[in-house]
Amino acid sequence: MQSSSIDIAVTPATKPGLRLLLLPLVILAGMGLSVEAGLLGPLGVQVGHLWATLSIFGVGSAILFFLLLLSGPQKGPAFSDLPRWQLIGGFLGPIYVVVLTLATPYIGIAMTMIAILSGQVGKSVLIDHFGWFGATRKKVNGERWLALLLIVAALVLIARG
């Protein structure tokens, strides 16, 4: 259910040799996300969108539970010590997965991914520009508006087929 985040930030990188080795691995991981979406669409058609979504979250929970069990004691505060709003991310995940199972049979995997990306870019540009959800309002430069425009153009192309 994960997807790449489009809020690109620049972080320091390590040795070029290691980078080249890791890059194919990251590309493969990205390919896996499309395979996941490709499995979800037909599954949703057969057993229902919510059941397909439950299979993702159910199996994912089980795997993560075992990983956590085997990885020993964890650092950091207990969930009960954290602000409530930080814990609500889980409610948003199912929305994304249900939409994925709904959309892929009609518009295909690649185009679903483009639409998801445009939502991510659009959200970051609009939230920054208008200061929604309590974000600090900052001027969005021309390049980001241009990026948003290009993505909308890509979506129009898809819609026209």
Added chain:
Amino acid sequence: MMNLIILLAVVVAAGAVLSVQAAINGRLGETVGVLRSSLLTFVVGAVSTGLLILFFEPAHAVSLLDVPKWQLSGALFGVVYMMVMVGAVPRVGTAVATVAVIVGQLGMGMLIDNFGWLGNPQIELSGSRILAMVLLGLALVFMYRSNTRQA
């Protein structure tokens, strides 16, 4: 046509929701670790989906137990993606990792569509689909450039 536009709008909205989730979970992951924050996300997702099914889902002729088992392997790819990103992002940098993921996602997406793999409807690679990819690539270049300038 009209339905397609509505569907696209819904998917775009889901992308926006996803990035809100990423923002919330990013903060959580920093304090409690990626494994714990992911487990919380998946458990809350499973429980809320389960409740929705109990109260709203009509009965289906085919259940999850009837489909071939490989169709249930989707979650594995999500978890592997998460592990790879945790290991790779600090070493290759966020920008490079993001672009690499998108390249893999769209490339594989086009392959699945074009050949109709995994039981998906076959959608041939048309000129306008390729053009859409090119526009998206350009958009990412502009996003990247504007972010490096701000940093």
